Amino acid sequence: MARRSLSQRHRLRAPYGDDRLSALTDDLLLLILHRMDTRTALATAALSRRWAGLPRGLDTLNFRVSEILPPRYHRCIRIHSEANYGFIINFRVLCANIRRYERRAMRSMVTSINNFLDSNGDNDHDHDARGPRRVRTLRLEFFATPCSSSINRFVAKAVDVWGVEDLDVSAKATFFQQDAHSFPCHGLCNDPHKSHLRSLKLAAWYILPLQGFHSLTSLVLQDLPDSSPTAAYVAVFTLSPQLQSLHLKSCSLNHDILAVNAPRSEIKQLIIERCRFGGFKLYSLPMLESMAVLDATVIYKLSSFPHLRQLNLTKCHGILKAVRCALHLIGTSIGILEAARE
Structure with a gap:
């Protein structure tokens, strides 16, 4: 293949000081930012004034502690798990390294969040010449540690001021301790009645009253601690007149019976997945159209769900088919289903 002449190669080079990226339109630059993780996208604000204004146009924010953890952290986790099979390692040093990586990652994430909040101001309006900030989707994944308190400030700002519509808040357990995150006594935000929240997922948090979110249509509760009160679960079924989809995943109450009469x-869709309760009784959900019971025990009457069209159950010790047929034929009989994954 013929080599390019010196003049041809010179023409292909960008002139010194020519910033071809900044010459692109705002729409193209935003496409580039949308393909970066949030921390990297926000860091581009240091490039120039032009880039500094672009992150304000991001309508989706993702802050995940798993993206900060270095490869050495995952290597330590793997070595720790394999040590049970005969590997000789210094457990004391290994555990100390794992704790250190988790602390560093969480401090780095908190710093990023605080810098982001401070750069946008902390007032009730949060706008400038470029207009008010609007965030449609916010996803947070963090370790449930004492230094995660800034998460509450971030969530409240997103719901009260930025008008977030889809919110996903997941608290990860550290390697040595399972804990849940605590929100302030007043809940997620200061004024839920004015929120635009439509979809909410909360994982590993201490349950609080969620009344007042009148735009909320979809709710996912996951890994709630055993100490969650029964009354809080019951209130979830009636917390919003617009709530149409509810998903309970890996939730548990040690010995209490959860009885729902709403x-x-x-609610039109209900998913109960890997939940452990002393008893789960459903008495009345008149608008329910679809229900899935996965690895859970539920007591109910089909007559309580006059609009039920779809019922999905996992394998029940080889007798699922007969039980399902009987329930559809009898209609008013009580079904006690203990489902287990195949």
């Missing part, structure tokens, strides 16, 4: 509920 004749005014508008």
Whole structure:
């Protein structure tokens, strides 16, 4: 293949000081930013004034502690798990390294969040010549540690001021301790009645009253601690007149019986997955159209769900088919289903 002449190669080079990226349109630059993780996208604000204004146009923010953890952290986790099979290692040093990586990652994440909040101001309006900030989706994944308190400030700002519509807040357990995150006594934000929240997922947090979010249509509760009160679970079924989808995943109550009687509920889809309760009784969900029970025990009457069209159950010790047929034929009989994954 013929080599390019010196003049041809010179023409292909960008002139000194020519910034071809900044010459692109804002739409193209935003496409580039959307393909970066949030921390990297926000760091581009240091490039120039032009880039500094672009992150304000991001309508989706993702802050994940798993993206900060170095490869050495995952290597330590793997070595720790393999040590049970005969590997000789210094457990004391290994555990200290794992703790250090988790602390560093969480401090780095908190610093990024605080810098982001401080750069946008902390008032009730949060706008400038470029207009008010608007965030449609916010996803947070963090370790449930004492230094995670800034998460509450971030969530409240997103719901109260930025008008977030889809919120996903997941608290990860550290390698040596399972804990849940605590929100302030007043809840997620200061004024839930004015929020635009439509979809909410909360994982590993201490449950609080969620009344007042009148735009909320989809709710996922995951890994709630055993200490969560039964009344808080019952209130979830009637917390919003617009709530149409509820997903309970890996939740548990040690010995309490959860009895739900919500004749005014508008819930149309209910998923109960890997939940452990002393007893789970469903008496009335008049608008329910679809229900899935996965690895859980539920007591109910089909007559309580006059609009039920779809019922999905996992394998029940080889007798699922007969039980399902009987329930559809009898209609008013009580079904006690203990489902287990195949």
